[in-house]
Amino acid sequence: MTARFLITAALGFMASFAAVPALADALDEIVSRNTIRVAVPTDYPPFGSVGPDMQPRGMDIDVARLIAEKLGVQVELVPVTAPNRVAFLQTGKTDLTISSLGKTEERSKAIDFSIAYSPFFDAVFGAKEPPVEDYSDLDGKVIAVTRGSMQDQELQELAPGAVVQRFEDNASTIAAFMSGQSEMFASGTPVAAAINEQNPDLDMELKIILANAPCYVGVAKGETRLLEKVNEIIRAAKASGELDRLSNEWLGAPAGDLPE
Known part of the structure; x- marks a missing residue:
């Protein structure tokens, strides 16, 4: 009698657990509320800024x-x-x-990362003429750069024949180019985008890429289904050419072969 009672109670206890639905994950919650909340920059063009219409715009947007x-x-x-x-x-x-x-070892302890969706270029910028096809085309060209920056190191390695003018901060580097003291300058794409935004009539373009440190979508730890779905969407956009189109529009160069 006692054994039968214990067995019946145990079965009832197990059944009560079976009746409890699985906890919804982030993807389920997004679909249920019909909204996805995305953290984006609004002060870092060309990835995110506020346009003349006061609406956010940029690659990340x-x-x-x-x-x-x-x-x-x-x-x-x-x-x-x-x-x-x-x-x-x-x-x-x-x-x-x-x-x-960017994906770093330290950040990977806190959150998960998608496959890369965008390049992040260090590059040389200057007037549309003369064209630059190769690093050797920078030989003899006067290029402003911020001392000790990644772009400074990259110029030394990739364009040893360039005439490099080093300045103590980004503002001085840009001022050298804007005043005609240098023919070109080396910086990250956000710096060049901000200059273009402030000076839309400026004769300036990306001349040649020095380095590419890709950007990734951050996802909360353990949200596997959401991460897989984001990766699926990014892969499809890569295959269709959509990422190249967006990168050309905002960064001035195609996304290219982004890492998985």
């Missing part, structure tokens, strides 16, 4: 909208700064972080 469109949900753009873009994801304030985020 368009990728956030692309992912929302492919998921069939609305997008809620959540402005963040570099220091809080990971924290917003960790504390559940956003579902994704798309904010020119």
Whole structure:
């Protein structure tokens, strides 16, 4: 009698657990609320800034909208700064972080990363003429650069024949180019984009790429289904040429062969 009672009670206890539905993950919640919350920059062109119409625009903004469109949900753009873009994801304030985020060992302990969606170029910029096809075309050209920067090191390695003018800060480097003191300057694409935005009539283009440190979508730890879905969307955009189109529009060069 006692044994029969214990068995019946145990079966009832197990059945009560079976009746409890599995906890919804981030992807389920996004679909259920019909909105995906994405942390984006609004102070870092060309990845994210506020346009003349007071609407956010940029590479990261368009990728956030692309992912929302492919998921069939609305997008809620959540402005963040570099220091809080990971924290917003960790504390559940956003579902994704798309904010020119590079993948590092330290960050990988806190969040997961998608495959790369965008290049992040260090490059040489200058007037449209003369053309630059190869690093050897920089021989004898006067190029301004910030002393000790990554671009300074890259110029030394890739264009040893260039005449490099070194300045103590980015503002002085840009001023040298704007005043005609140098023919070209080396910087990251966000710096050049900000110059273009402030001086739309300036005769300037990306001459040659020095380095590429790709950007990744940040996803909260353990959200495997959401991560897989984001990767699926990025791969499809790579295959269709959509990422190349967006990169050309915002960064001045195709996305190219981005790492998985």
